[in-house]
Amino acid sequence: MTETGASGKLVHPQRRFGDYIENALPKVVLGPTLLCALIFVYGFILWTGWLSFTDSRLLPRYELAGFVQYVSLFQNERWWTALGNLAIFGGLFIGVCLVTGLLLAILLDQRIRAEGFLRAIYLYPMALSFIVTGTAWRWILNPGLGLQNLVRQLGFESFTFDWIVTPGMSIYTVVIAGAWQSTGFVMALFLAGLRGVDDAIIKAAQVDGASSTRIYTSIIIPSLRPVFFSSLIILSHIAIKSFDLVMALTGGGPGFSSDLPATFMYTFAFNRNQIGLGAASAMIMLMTVVAILVPLMYAETRRGHHGR
Amino acid sequence: MADGHHTQTAGSHRVGRIVIYALLVVFALYYLMPLFVMVTTSLKTLDDIRTGNLISLPREISFDAWIKAWSSACSGVSCNGLKGNFINSVSFVLPAVAISTLIGAFNGYVLTMWRFRGSDVLFTLLLIGCFIPFQVVLLPMAQTLGYLGIANSIPGLIFVHVVYGLAFTTLFFRNFYVTVPPDLTKAARIDGAGFFTIFWRIILPLSPAIIVVSVIWQFTQIWNDFLFGVVFSSGERQPITVALNNLVNTSTGVKEYNVDMAAAIIAGLPTLFVYIVAGKYFLRGLTAGAVKG
Numbered sequence: 001m002t003e004t005g006a007s008g009k010l011v012h013p014q015r016r017f018g019d020y021i022e023n024a025l026p027k028v029v030l031g032p033t034l035l036c037a038l039i040f041v042y043g044f045i046l047w048t049g050w051l052s053f054t055d056s057r058l059l060p061r062y063e064l065a066g067f068v069q070y071v072s073l074f075q076n077e078r079w080w081t082a083l084g085n086l087a088i089f090g091g092l093f094i095g096v097c098l099v100t101g102l103l104l105a106i107l108l109d110q111r112i113r114a115e116g117f118l119r120a121i122y123l124y125p126m127a128l129s130f131i132v133t134g135t136a137w138r139w140i141l142n143p144g145l146g147l148q149n150l151v152r153q154l155g156f157e158s159f160t161f162d163w164i165v166t167p168g169m170s171i172y173t174v175v176i177a178g179a180w181q182s183t184g185f186v187m188a189l190f191l192a193g194l195r196g197v198d199d200a201i202i203k204a205a206q207v208d209g210a211s212s213t214r215i216y217t218s219i220i221i222p223s224l225r226p227v228f229f230s231s232l233i234i235l236s237h238i239a240i241k242s243f244d245l246v247m248a249l250t251g252g253g254p255g256f257s258s259d260l261p262a263t264f265m266y267t268f269a270f271n272r273n274q275i276g277l278g279a280a281s282a283m284i285m286l287m288t289v290v291a292i293l294v295p296l297m298y299a300e301t302r303r304g305h306h307g308r
Numbered sequence: 309m310a311d312g313h314h315t316q317t318a319g320s321h322r323v324g325r326i327v328i329y330a331l332l333v334v335f336a337l338y339y340l341m342p343l344f345v346m347v348t349t350s351l352k353t354l355d356d357i358r359t360g361n362l363i364s365l366p367r368e369i370s371f372d373a374w375i376k377a378w379s380s381a382c383s384g385v386s387c388n389g390l391k392g393n394f395i396n397s398v399s400f401v402l403p404a405v406a407i408s409t410l411i412g413a414f415n416g417y418v419l420t421m422w423r424f425r426g427s428d429v430l431f432t433l434l435l436i437g438c439f440i441p442f443q444v445v446l447l448p449m450a451q452t453l454g455y456l457g458i459a460n461s462i463p464g465l466i467f468v469h470v471v472y473g474l475a476f477t478t479l480f481f482r483n484f485y486v487t488v489p490p491d492l493t494k495a496a497r498i499d500g501a502g503f504f505t506i507f508w509r510i511i512l513p514l515s516p517a518i519i520v521v522s523v524i525w526q527f528t529q530i531w532n533d534f535l536f537g538v539v540f541s542s543g544e545r546q547p548i549t550v551a552l553n554n555l556v557n558t559s560t561g562v563k564e565y566n567v568d569m570a571a572a573i574i575a576g577l578p579t580l581f582v583y584i585v586a587g588k589y590f591l592r593g594l595t596a597g598a599v600k601g
Binding site: 027241 | 325328329331332335336338339340341342343345346349357358361362363411414415417418419422424427430433434436437439440441442443444445446447448449451471472474475478502503528531532533534535538539549552553556557565568569571572573575576579580582583587590591
């Protein structure tokens, strides 16, 4: 200890240079990442924003053309279908995942034998890609040889379940497959939340003679608010970004009846050579994310400051 | 009287337990059903598929569909199976996971042990990268990869996945290192240990668990990615997810569901394997990401 201090005084000028390096080093290490974020996140958002105000088609052009792309975007029937589908898919997907996830977590929290095993079963779909999930469900839901055929073989001759090939219904199959994949995750979040609830409060309520239903509805579930918030944030994020699942399950079809904004953007920007329109739809997606997530996160952090 | 009351509650308690277990088992069967269907379908012959049904077992087990999916199924114009795409995926996923985890570890170290004025703001700016819908960067990135001469290449995919994975890996390590007592590094600093010495001698030995979490998270994300793969690569260079989707959508005469299912399992096997081997860490990654959203 004293030796280093002494030698430090001896080589004073070098030490100062060393200090300088030492001070700069953390910034140098963090630098590349920050530069990447600055260019590839923020810069690219501006770039896409600029493109959305041009009339770029096959190749990007940079002369500004005003709001033409946004006007034609919102005159595009397919875009409205995609937005409507996002509302249907987002609402149902989030609702089903939250309700089923909470239910499974509460059931698993009843001192269940083989809890770990069951948990692993509910959660494994999360390890699969949406492409694999979509491929599997596409086979299960196909009317010819899948579920419909199975139920008919069981004796219900007139059973019909052909949503996946029915315009207006195919978006609901995306909900089925999406919820299958993501519910386990929500379950895991809720289960962690349940394990964190203060036992003393529950014991006190039991002593007061409160029924277990009452304990759940008025003590435990309200205390899971933070988990609801983070699940909501994650699920809405998944819903808005949903692309792979639709591509694998329905391909956006029949026709474009199960399109989502993400598949719309891909189709127009990369298959139909409508770069300007694709950029405009991407910007609307970004704004949707901001419009939904910012209030949610704001509410969560505010509650974090005052609540606990 | 008291006895009768007692048996009644014990009875209703037992009924309650049975209902709980029944519900849990029904849900478990529902979650397992697609996996069961995938595996049995992949082992059937096409005849077996046509005459049987979704949940019937294969009359005789046949691996033909697996062999075809691996080496000769058609996806798009080429008919070489998924073999090449599987190798593609391995060859960009592994470097991308390693690089993004390493940089993330250093970032997390700086953001907790070597904080400087403004470093918290920079961290927040970085975090926002987790939330943007990637559609908003696709067009510029396609141009940029072209300028850099790495369009439609393995290095191009590594680059993209590292760039957009950094926010997550940094978040993991930063949130983990925040819990390390600062005295640990302060003492070392007074002893004259430098930036890299402290990292190497003190921080890294504390980190195996969080490294595993980060590696599993990144591996799952990048292996399962479809969006970057489908936009930034084509033909022979495509990752396995894209090739699987093409294979399923390639219609040459008869639809071979058994080959589709074998291909889907092949594409899902690496991440499923990781989940089975290291499920605990898998869950920790998911929830660690969830803490901050």
